[in-house]
Amino acid sequence: MENMFNVSSSPHVKSKVSTRTLMLDVVIAMIPTSVYGIVHFGLNSLIVLIATVIACVLSEYIYEKAMHKPVTISDMSAVVTGMILALNMPPQIPAWVPVLGGVFAIIVVKQLYGGLGQNFMNPALAARCFLLISFAGLMNNFSCAKIGFDTVSGATPLAAARGGDMATYTLGQLFVGATPGTIGETSAVCLLAGGIYMIVRKVISPKIPLIYIGSFAVFMFLFGGFNAGYVLYEVLAGGLIFGAFFMATDYVTSPITPKGQVVYGIILGFITSIFRLRGASPEGVSYAIILSNLLVPLIERWTLPQTFGIEKAKKEAKKA
Secondary structure (H helix, E strand, C coil): CCCCCCCCCCCCCCCCCCHHHHHHHHHHHHHHHHHHHHHHHCHHHHHHHHHHHHHHHHHHHHHHHHCCCCCCHHHCHHHHHHHHHHHCCCCCCCCHHHHHHHHHHHHHHHHHHCCCCCCCCCHHHHHHHHHHHHCHHHHCCCCCEEECCEEECCCCHHHHHHCCCHHHCCHHHHHHCCCCCCCCCCCHHHHHHHHHHHHHCCCCCCHHHHHHHHHHHHHHHHHCCCCHHHHHHHHHCCCHHHHHHHCCCCCCCCCCCHHHHHHHHHHHHHHHHHHHHHCCCCCCHHHHHHHHHHHHHHHHHHHCCCCCCHHHHHHHHHHC
């Protein structure tokens, strides 16, 4: 009897990688852009970042305690949600706005649907869209942002491009991040560093970010006047790089099938380009990812690999 096999349900392959480990790597990957945003925009950015993370963690703790559920704040998923939401905020925004967004993200979008792994859209992005609709004036106010030791007034790079003035900011400024914008979206070099870190650590695959950015560039080139300089400007400006690496790759709300990830990336690029070119707002990344999240179940259904032998069975059934 001692040599009997222990039969258990799948999965049978186990990994030492835990949710906490993955989330910690995402937090580390966001540190460069967080530090740059705080130095670039000033103290209020730090206040917004800390307040939003605390709001997300406390919301999860209080809800799970009230519902008599296991407390899961140690997995750090709430910290990641708080950081992503905070980094999507204008730097001068009152802290109570992202705090409200954090409560919405955790309770309404995450916990009411069953917690981590059950949400049908990215909680941080859903909260940002909620805040954009509810507090449009505050969420789109970049007119007076502290940059370094100076306070400057001016349009964001995407707003300037929408107005036909791409000369306001150079590609070098966009790459480094010496522009107005949300706390975490301005520095392409910091975002790329974080994205590369996650790829090296195998937290994410480069497939979705590269297909997203690549398809966006192709559509912008085709629909935007066949101007390569304009395409590069649009890639570096706004929240595209941030969204591609840190939000579109969310495990829960992105496809797991290989073909599905390709389709998902192309859809993201197409929708974002349409929003950038024809939408009321010059951005569009958040709404594009949210809409694509809703399409994921359908994408996976269409791209699910055939079970071995199914294709042959279908052919034999047709012959019969």
